[in-house]
Amino acid sequence: MSTKAGSEVLFEKVGNAGVITLNRPKALNALNLTMIRHIYPQLKKWDKDSETDLVIIKGAGDKAFCAGGDIRGTYQKPYVALIDGITMGGGVGLSIHGRFRVATEKTLFAMPETGIGLFPDVGGGYFLPRLQGKLGLFLALTGFRLKGRDVQRVGLATHFVQSDKIVSLQKDLVDLKSPSNSDVMGFLYMFVFVGLLLFCCFRLFSAGSVEEIMENLKKDGSAFALKQTETLAKMSPTSLKLTFRQIQEGERMSLQEVLVMEYRLSQACMRGNDFYEGVRAVLIDKDQSPKWKPSTLSGVSEQAIEECFSSLGERDLKL
Missing domain, CATH: 3.90.226.10 (2-enoyl-CoA Hydratase; Chain A, domain 1)
Structure with a gap:
């Protein structure tokens, strides 16, 4: 049937x-x-x-x-x-x-949302921080494709x-x-693996901010680190900071709490510039040259990020 x-x-x-x-x-x-x-x-x-x-x-x-x-x-x-x-x-x-x-x-697995001015939704704030080391943060910020x-x-x-x-x-x-x-x-048969990628992520992405991660990558200077530096430089600075905090917060939350948080973030992205600009550059015009606002990490204030996580009151997601 x-x-x-x-x-x-x-x-x-x-x-x-x-x-x-x-x-x-x-x-x-x-x-x-x-x-x-x-x-x-x-x-x-x-x-x-x-x-x-x-x-x-x-x-x-x-x-x-x-x-x-x-x-x-x-x-x-x-x-x-x-x-x-x-x-x-x-x-x-x-x-x-x-x-x-x-x-x-x-x-081919990836969460490439920072490249379109968004963040890893569908519960990304729940499952990504629960991966070993800093692999979840690495995947969330860079959109790295696992194969x-x-x-x-x-x-x-x-x-x-x-x-x-x-x-x-x-x-x-x-x-x-x-x-x-x-x-x-x-x-089904289960495999277990801890490899080089996991080690690199833990070493380079153990940091208190996106700026510190960038410093770690620049200081390391390896081909892997330089590649990730180039990748992060293309992403929405606002999305990178949103995602960094999302992964931090999500580590201590239930899935339901994460989904409430991510709904707040989605509404913040809809109020902002970068999601629309990212969709234009990547999916519509396909010029791959988004004009992020702000255009640098230093231009994204902590207050602006804090507001994205704030309660929506009556408009909060109810589960």
């Missing part, structure tokens, strides 16, 4: 498994509001359905799981995201908060399989009888 939601997202019942396929391959399966409005109630329906034991979510085509958009939430039943391809923005939101995230050699097995090695994916095994993996998952989370965990 399968159903369509404007053909952009497909729902299928395979045995006792609910399968969601994001079906916009030409748009890298990026989420839109219509898709979200179909996915959310279907997830709720399956969560309450005694004949649905497992949910699998995947992307159509061979390039992307999901490259953008936004959906958040919690789920009681085993939830397996097959992140075989580009996984950014909304694709992260659809996968990272689930119990099982299966990467392949085609997986393939590294996505699993650092903990963003829980498991890794070769891309040509995804179809058989899905079939085997569907064949599990009334699986619990522990059953699915036992089915």
Whole structure:
């Protein structure tokens, strides 16, 4: 049994498994509001359905799981995201908060929001500071792209399989009888890794401010450090400072508290200049030359950042 939601997202019942396929391959399966409005109630329906034991979510085509958009939430039943391809923005939101995230050699993971005058949303303030060392801060500030097995090695994916095994993996998952989370965990094989990237991030990104990180990178002088200096210099200074504090604050918060904080930040970005300018430069005109305001880190006052985190009163997100 399968159903369509404007053909952009497909729902299928395979045995006792609910399968969601994001079906916009030409748009890298990026989420839109219509898709979200179909996915959310279907997830709720399956969560309450005694004949649905497992949910699998995947992307159509061979390039992307999901490259953008936004959906958040919690789920009681085993939830397996097959992140075989580009996984950014909304694709992260659809996968990272689930119990099982299966990467392949085609997986490309990034949170590139500082490059468009935004911040890592979809709960980035929750999962990024919980990565080892300062890796989460590094990923949040630079938009660095993790590829393939590294996505699993650092903990963003829980498991890794070769891309040509995804179809058989899905079939085997569907064949599990009334699986619990522990059953699915036992089915998938976990790898653990602490590597050079982790070491570099901890050493260079252990700092009390974005300015201190820039100093660390300049003093280090390695090819890796110089590359990150160049990358950070292209990002919105306001976004860098917002994101630095977001990761600091989020380390001590619950996911619900993080989502309230991120809603406040989203409203601040909508009131400002850089998000609109970043979208223009990167996505519309594609000149890759955003005019950030302020244009330097020193031009971003602590008061301006503080205001972005302030309560919205009655307009605060209610969860």
